Amino acid sequence: IALPVATAVYGVTATSLIFVASWLFMTLAAFLLLEVNLALPPNSNLTRMARATLGWRGVAVNWIFYLMLLYALLSAYLSGLATLLAEASASLGHFALTQNQSVTCVAALGAIMLY
Numbered sequence: 001i002a003l004p005v006a007t008a009v010y011g012v013t014a015t016s017l018i019f020v021a022s023w024l025f026m027t028l029a030a031f032l033l034l035e036v037n038l039a040l041p042p043n044s045n046l047t048r049m050a051r052a053t054l055g056w057r058g059v060a061v062n063w064i065f066y067l068m069l070l071y072a073l074l075s076a077y078l079s080g081l082a083t084l085l086a087e088a089s090a091s092l093g094h095f096a097l098t099q100n101q102s103v104t105c106v107a108a109l110g111a112i113m114l115y
Contacts, residue, residue: 047062
């Protein structure tokens with residue numbers, strides 16, 4: 001959503017070319033993934049596809065990227081939840097929580113839900 005605003009300094013033509021090039025690259029990657037997926041047995045996941053086409057090194061790289069993706073998602077959600085918790089606390093008339101206190105509260109709530 002913020003990409004057009006962030007790339008507006010480069011002009012409409014350059015921004016449009018970057019977006020079209022990105023779209024073409026993502027479409028090509030999707031078609032390549034589809035080709036591998038259709039060549040393997042049904043219900044094959046990315047790890048099986050990596051093992052069948054790239055070997056154990058491909059599986060290792062696949063897991064590293066999976067973990068990076070999950071870490072990024074977890075960080076984004078925790079940061080957003082901490083901000084929401086701090087704003088809700090301030091709007092209810094309670095003391096305003098700092099970002100670190102909010103993250104601690106979110107981690108405590110997560111630990112309670114885990115157990």
